[in-house]
Structure formats: structure tokens, C-alpha cells
Amino acid sequence: MRSLSSPSTAAHAPAKRRGARLLAALVATALATLGVTAVAAPAHAAGPTVSAQEIPAAGGTITLTGSGFTPSTQGIYLGVGPTGLPGFYLGASSLITSETIWIAPGNVDGTSPSGRTAPMNADGTFSVTVTVPAASASTPTYAVYTSKGHGQGMSDTSQNSITPLVYAPVPPATTALALATSPASVTDGSAVTLTATVSPAAAGTVTFREGSATLGTGTVSGSTATFSTSGLAVGAHSITASFAPADSTAFAASTSPAVTVTVTAVGAPTPASVTVSPATGLDPSGASITVTGENFAPTGGAVPGVYVGVGPKSAAGEPSWNLTASLFQGVAWVRTIGADGAFTSSLTGIAQVFTSNGRQVDCSTEECGVYTFAAHGSADRTQDTYTPIAFAVPAVTPVATTLSITTSSASSTAGSGVDVTVTVSPKADGTVSILDGSTVVARNLVLRDGKATTRISTLQQGARSLTATFTPADPSAFAASTAAPVTHTVTASPIVTVPTAPDPVVVATPVAPAEPVCVARSISDATLSWGLKSSFRNYISGGIAKGSWNLSGVTYADGKYGWSNGSGSYNTADDKGIARFPGSVAFTGHNGVLNLVLSNVAVKVTGPNTATIVADVHSTDMGGAASDHSGIAFASVALSGGASGSRVTATDAPVTLTAAGATAFAGFYEAGTALDPVSFSLPLGASVPCDSATASTLATTGGGDAGGWPLLGGLMVLVGVAAVVAVRRRASSQAVAQA
Structure with missing residues (x-):
């Protein structure tokens, strides 16, 4: 039936628009008559900018002033790091921990359990001081990086800025x-x-x-x-x-x-x-x-x-x-x-x-x-x-220093992190870098009262030899030094096997005997390797969130989390199936305000070239509001083919965050953001009935007893014959009566 209201609505729409324009014109005329004119809203600044003083030639404290920032609740993060980092969050692991500041309206100028804080004015301006180390061969120049606070800058880049810093010329030697x-x-x-x-x-x-x-x-x-x-x-x-x-x-x-x-x-x-x-x-x-x-x-x-x-x-x-x-x-x-x-x-x-x-x-x-x-x-x-x-100008002999390094514990599990403290004696200004063997794991930490402490969560499994180097702010006053190495042992995260409930028994609906029966193959001992998002890991373990991750039934090595003991089923004919993995990964930061837990992770293959990472997600935003998302399609995976022989595998397959995943991620990233690539291996075993994850759109859901179908068919034939006989008898009786 054709709608009678649609033409009427369409006919009246232009008239309504003309009426609205007329009303607006009348209002404007009345205001002008009364001497009232419209006042334009203040224009926003072209974009956030940071101005900086010159750094003293030997390093030192400078004042930074910002303008054009949005005075939101999240505020911004500001950090100092080597020139050339891709941005605040992506370069978080290289920023100077002590010079990272959360700047937001209502903040006080000081230090909180989450780190340094500073206020932002209502007009989006601020002023803070930072201490920049002296230039060195490894870090000849520094820059200031800003982004929207509490991880929001990972998806909202409106507060991003990079400001190169300049050193003052080295003063000439006195003669x-x-x-x-x-x-x-x-x-x-x-x-x-x-x-x-x-x-x-x-x-x-x-x-x-x-x-x-x-x-x-x-x-x-x-x-x-x-x-x-x-x-x-x-x-x-x-x-x-x-x-x-x-x-x-x-x-x-x-x-x-x-x-x-x-x-x-x-x-x-x-x-x-x-x-x-x-x-x-x-x-x-x-x-x-x-x-x-x-x-x-x-x-x-x-x-x-x-x-x-x-x-x-x-x-x-x-x-x-x-x-x-x-x-x-x-x-x-x-x-x-x-x-x-x-x-x-x-x-x-x-x-x-x-x-x-x-x-x-x-x-x-x-x-x-x-x-x-x-x-x-x-x-x-x-x-x-x-x-x-005249006497000779004596050569200044810098004071010898002694550097020591200590850890908060003799051992830690992979990914959990350990607090490392470096102390210089006598007390001197400067920076220290921490090394694991020959690899720098924390760079240019600014000494405060002769000490610098940071948390390192990236150490690989095994006995690690940690040392540190000291670069004095004034090399003419204090000599550089290197700490004697200390050993810290990183053990594998304990694997806790969490039993999974068996798939529910499916009571099959009888289907026509002529249709094919869907058959899947069991999956057991499946493995999954995925780093989630490297920038998020760096953010959690860096000097901003100062957090860590806790693993239950999951391992961590080389920037990837490892799930094992996965089980499920796979339809090789249609390349559909699912493998569910026990265990969980829990991320915490900002003294527990930030919380993200991934559990009941599964890989659901929906075709030869597509798959989905499914998970239960518990998260809290930086305001502390918690939300739970059960069995959501967290991320999509691009595959390059289906099963091969007795195994379904993917190696570094591209992964993209879904809209549901972005919501569950508490807004850290936008939908469509590329996550870390994923690898998995799904060994195929004996034949099993298909389920909702493996069934073809044309095939039976399988497993029902077909033996009852001939009997039911026979009964239906008998019912049909009886009906024909009854009709014919009724017709004959009517003919006799009419005769």
C-alpha cells in the first residue's frame, strides 16, 4: 500500500524551510532595530604550540610555554625526549621519565603518585619547567612532545605537537x-x-x-x-x-x-x-x-x-x-x-x-x-x-664519581617489570642510562638528588646483566662513571590452565536426507602469538602510566603474548571454525585507574581470507568508569588462505581494530587502527559434528539420527493416500445422491 503521508511531508518541506529563513530574517531585523548585533564565538587557535627557552650549553632547566591547547578534563601529556621520535605515545619508551608532565585544568603544580602535574589555564595556555640533559654523542638534540592525555591522543591527534629544542652556544674559555x-x-x-x-x-x-x-x-x-x-x-x-x-x-x-x-x-x-x-x-x-x-x-x-x-x-x-x-x-x-x-x-x-x-x-x-x-x-x-x-690557570680536574645500580627484587616474571634505581656518589647533576648487556633499556634519566628510578618491563627471559652509565651535566666538575653490573633474573610467566566448558550438546533438527551432512575437524593444542599494540605496551610500561601487565595462563616474550592449549573445531570444506584459548592479560597503569583485561580470547575463522579475534574485555577509562564487554568481535584479521593439510596457520597476519573493539579499548584507539600482527597455529584432528562456528549456510548443522526419516516418509505417504481415498468417496456419494 502506498504511503499517504510521504507526499504531504515532501510537499511541505520546502515551505517549512522558507518559513524558517523568513523567521530568521525577522529576528535579525528586530535585533538590529534594538541595537543588538550577533557576536561571533571566539575563534580557536590555529593549533597547539609550545615555545621554549634555549637550553644552557651544559644542559639545565628551561621554561616551556604552551598555547592553543584544548582545556579538557583529559588535558595533555608533555614529555622531553631525543629528536626524531614519531610522537609522544609512539616514542614514550624514549622520553625522560622525570620530565613527563600531565597538564590539565585543576591540576596542581607538583608531583602526584602518577608523576609530575601542572595546571592548564582556561584559555589553553600553560607554563612549566623541565630539565634537559647536556648533549651527548648518542643524543645530540632533544625535542618536546605533546599529545592528549590518558591515552586519548592515540586516536585524537588534535593536541599533538613536536617542538625541537636548541642549545645555547658553548661559552668561550676564559683567558x-x-x-x-x-x-x-x-x-x-x-x-x-x-x-x-x-x-x-x-x-x-x-x-x-x-x-x-x-x-x-x-x-x-x-x-x-x-x-x-x-x-x-x-x-x-x-x-x-x-x-x-x-x-x-x-x-x-x-x-x-x-x-x-x-x-x-x-x-x-x-x-x-x-x-x-x-x-x-x-x-x-x-x-x-x-x-x-x-x-x-x-x-x-x-x-x-x-x-x-x-x-x-x-x-x-x-x-x-x-x-x-x-x-x-x-x-x-x-x-x-x-x-x-x-x-x-x-x-x-x-x-x-x-x-x-x-x-x-x-x-x-x-x-x-x-x-x-x-x-x-x-x-x-x-x-x-x-x-x-702571574700564575698559571690550573686545569680543572673533575671529581671522580661512583655509580651503583640496584633492583627492587632479584627476579621478576616476564612482562611484570622491576624498579631499577641508579645512584651517583658524590651527588651530582646529570643523566643516567640503563643497559641490559649492551642494549640501552632506559635512556637519559635525569638525576634528582643523586638518584634516578624507573620501572623496566621489557627485559627478556633469562639472567640479565644490568649496568648504568652516568653523564655529568658539567663534565668539568664531575667525571663520568659506569656502574658495576648486577644480575636480575626474568622467569617465564606461570601458565595457568583454565578449563573451558564443553560445547553444549546440540539437538539436531531433522533435515531432508538428500542434503549433505556438515563434518568438521577438532582443534587441540592450538597456539596464538599477538602483541596487541606496541605503542600501548610502551605507554603502559613507560614513565607516563608507570604500569605493568599481569599474565594468567599466558606467556610474554619478544614483544608478544603467547596463548596455548587452544581448542575448538574447523570446517575445512568452507574454511570456518573457532579456537578458544584459556588465560588472560591484565594491563594496569596510573596507580590502577587505568585497567584493561582481555580474557577468553578466541580466533574465529570466517573464510579463507578473513578471521576475527573474539574476547571478553573489561576496561576502565581515565575517569575510573568501568565497562564489561562479553564475547565481542575485538579485531579483524586478514588471512592469506585456509587450511593446509592438517593445520590452519597464519604468520604475522594484519590485524585491524573493530568498532566494538575501539569502544572496549576505552577510546585509546579509533576503529580501523592497525594493531600488531597476529600469528596462530590450529592443529586439526578427528572429525566432529559442525557447530554454529563451522556450519555451512547450505549444510546441515549435522550429527542428527537419519534413521527415523524413512519411517516418517512412509507415514506421510500413507496419510496422503488416505486423504485421496476419502475425497474420492465423498465425491462418489454426492454423485449418487444427485442421481
Whole structure:
């Protein structure tokens, strides 16, 4: 019967739309008349972005600011890891555990049992700090990764971002420049040689100046540059030197303290002067120097000689400095000066740090030099001289460190995980990596108070040799070290055989004897190998969820879970069947908030090229809401053919998550997501009756007793004959009566 309402509805639809448009126009006109205009909703940012400060050259703490994120309950996860990871979740195993942060509205800035947390503002912005290790040969660069929190980013990529981090340039090495003059006093027209010494040795150019006037330049050879001049005018000249490095990124510029060169007129008395050797690069712990004097007053008669000692340049400003011996170190009395006014004196034990009249002096931070002055309190100031000296910049020897590694238990079962703690002594900043033999299983863990702890769930079965390496944040302060190995034994997960209920007895419905009888073959000792999803395993065992998986009747090795003792039946004619496996895999994370349990797993083959993974699934979302899904088609499998001989097998067959599986997975992945490939082996045995999983669409469900069908057929024939006879008799009786 044709519907009478459909034409009427169709006819009125355009009229309704025209009415709606008219109403909208009238409302808009009324609002405009009242001075009310529509306000557009605020536009969303183009996408989530993270801005970062430069990382200090030796590694350190930086501030990250985010914008354009969605302030949802799930928030986002932010992590720091090596550049080049495919994303937050797919690269979770390589992220720095201590620098992984859950950022969401309402969070506090701190640490919870689930890890670090930070708040997100209502406009989708945030600010957090992270500590990034120094660059190394294995990890030269780092990046910041974000994704939607609580696993939601595995299917919703709207909060995904990758931000490369940049290191600040390495600061150039500090240099020190010392200047010496030979001689310190000359007559007008005589040459004086200026020698500048760069420490540590570095290539470059030295410019010699008097005030702002340039006297000349010299190229550094080894560690010294020289310049000679005879053009200085009569009088005292304060001269300095400045060093310009050839490679300003490797070495810093420096300027020397001033030295004084005295030029006297020809025929005038030449003032006293000394030459110190060596004058630079002195051993800070104690040096010996030779002082050679010229033009001093010869001794004899009333001339008492001179004192020679080392003191701070500031000593000359002290009251009665020439009478205060405690201002100086290494003081020697030159008793004999020849008629030529020359002498030589040796001073020993000259230290960079010493006590000067009760005050500690460090010649690396203030200028020191060799003094001469007339002995025994003489008022003759013509014997006073001062010649600067400089000590070598000591090479910094990093402090040796000791690294130790401990485990929370001596053994663990495969997949359950073990807590590993690495401790550096003395306490130092830096990162540690944990190795299983030569394989890195945890990389660049940031030390906190000298320790780093992480959970490792990827160790293979057997005796594992665990060690660790320490990379200091400041290699000049602390030395790298390697921990002595410890042994941790990983045992196979116990296989618990869970008996399965026998298939229910099927009371066969009789079928026509001409139709074929469906026959299947039994399946026993079937095996199934499947990793579920590698990114999910990494998420569970990594520093975000900080979880593990518990196995019951299932094994784990090489990234795959293994089921055994599977049983069922298979129809080789139609390539249909099912194998059910005992055991379960239970995933937990976030201190038990996240929970996913797969049990009663089965492989249901529906054709030569198709199969389905069926399972009971218990799951909780990150809000703690639990749901149970019984016997759902969790994932579809693409096969490459049916049974071959006495076995049905699949090797690394592609697996795709179904819509029902996505729901049961608590939204971690979208329907259609590729899961890990699956392998199974279904050995075929004796013939058995078909069941709902093996029956053909044309074949009998099988197994019924056909012996009763001939008797039933005979009875039906007799009933038919009797009916014909009765009809014919009724017809004959009616004919007689009419006659």
C-alpha cells in the first residue's frame, strides 16, 4: 500500500524551510532595530604550540610555554625526549621519565603518585619547567612532545605537537693575560721589550697600549706575543696589553694589568729596575722565581742593601708598607750589591694564595708582584720597584664519581617489570642510562638528588646483566662513571590452565536426507602469538602510566603474548571454525585507574581470507568508569588462505581494530587502527559434528539420527493416500445422491 503521508511531508518541506529563513530574517531585523548585533564565538587557535627557552650549553632547566591547547578534563601529556621520535605515545619508551608532565585544568603544580602535574589555564595556555640533559654523542638534540592525555591522543591527534629544542652556544674559555717589560727602566732612545703571555695558550693577536694610544701589536706564538719600542718619551709610562682571540667562540678576550716603564733622560741617573724569571705561568701551589736587579745602590758603608718579596699590588698603599714584613711572602735580604748596581736573588715557595698582614690574598683575583725596597727601614725610596707576576690557570680536574645500580627484587616474571634505581656518589647533576648487556633499556634519566628510578618491563627471559652509565651535566666538575653490573633474573610467566566448558550438546533438527551432512575437524593444542599494540605496551610500561601487565595462563616474550592449549573445531570444506584459548592479560597503569583485561580470547575463522579475534574485555577509562564487554568481535584479521593439510596457520597476519573493539579499548584507539600482527597455529584432528562456528549456510548443522526419516516418509505417504481415498468417496456419494 502506498504511503499517504510521504507526499504531504515532501510537499511541505520546502515551505517549512522558507518559513524558517523568513523567521530568521525577522529576528535579525528586530535585533538590529534594538541595537543588538550577533557576536561571533571566539575563534580557536590555529593549533597547539609550545615555545621554549634555549637550553644552557651544559644542559639545565628551561621554561616551556604552551598555547592553543584544548582545556579538557583529559588535558595533555608533555614529555622531553631525543629528536626524531614519531610522537609522544609512539616514542614514550624514549622520553625522560622525570620530565613527563600531565597538564590539565585543576591540576596542581607538583608531583602526584602518577608523576609530575601542572595546571592548564582556561584559555589553553600553560607554563612549566623541565630539565634537559647536556648533549651527548648518542643524543645530540632533544625535542618536546605533546599529545592528549590518558591515552586519548592515540586516536585524537588534535593536541599533538613536536617542538625541537636548541642549545645555547658553548661559552668561550676564559683567558688571562700577563704583561712584563724588559727592562722596566731605560734611558731616552733605548729599546724596551714588552712580553704578553696568554693563559691558557690560544692563537690570536695582542695589542699594546698606553692609555688609549696604540703602541703596536704582536701575534701570539705558543702563548706569548712581544713588541719592542724605543720611542717612549722621558717619563713614566703605564702600559697595558689586550688579547683578541683568533676563534672568539673558543676563547674569550682578556686585558692585562698595567706595568710601568720609566724612561730617563740621557746622562740622568738610571732608576733601579728588576727582571723576574719566570714572571708568568707560575705554579699556583708554589713557585721559584729569580729576581735580577739593575741600577741599585751598591752596598758598603751606610747602604743596607734591599729587601725582595712578593705581595699584592695594593700593599704599596698600606701605611708604613716598607716596614711591614707580614705584607709579603718569600722575602729575601740582598746584602751585597756590586759597584755596577746589579744583583740576583732567588725566591722560593711563592704561592698563588697566601696571607698578607692577616688578609688572605688570591693572586688569581687580584694583581700581585715582586717588590724591592731599601732594607732596615731606610727612607731611600729610589730602591723601590714593583714588577707584576702571574700564575698559571690550573686545569680543572673533575671529581671522580661512583655509580651503583640496584633492583627492587632479584627476579621478576616476564612482562611484570622491576624498579631499577641508579645512584651517583658524590651527588651530582646529570643523566643516567640503563643497559641490559649492551642494549640501552632506559635512556637519559635525569638525576634528582643523586638518584634516578624507573620501572623496566621489557627485559627478556633469562639472567640479565644490568649496568648504568652516568653523564655529568658539567663534565668539568664531575667525571663520568659506569656502574658495576648486577644480575636480575626474568622467569617465564606461570601458565595457568583454565578449563573451558564443553560445547553444549546440540539437538539436531531433522533435515531432508538428500542434503549433505556438515563434518568438521577438532582443534587441540592450538597456539596464538599477538602483541596487541606496541605503542600501548610502551605507554603502559613507560614513565607516563608507570604500569605493568599481569599474565594468567599466558606467556610474554619478544614483544608478544603467547596463548596455548587452544581448542575448538574447523570446517575445512568452507574454511570456518573457532579456537578458544584459556588465560588472560591484565594491563594496569596510573596507580590502577587505568585497567584493561582481555580474557577468553578466541580466533574465529570466517573464510579463507578473513578471521576475527573474539574476547571478553573489561576496561576502565581515565575517569575510573568501568565497562564489561562479553564475547565481542575485538579485531579483524586478514588471512592469506585456509587450511593446509592438517593445520590452519597464519604468520604475522594484519590485524585491524573493530568498532566494538575501539569502544572496549576505552577510546585509546579509533576503529580501523592497525594493531600488531597476529600469528596462530590450529592443529586439526578427528572429525566432529559442525557447530554454529563451522556450519555451512547450505549444510546441515549435522550429527542428527537419519534413521527415523524413512519411517516418517512412509507415514506421510500413507496419510496422503488416505486423504485421496476419502475425497474420492465423498465425491462418489454426492454423485449418487444427485442421481
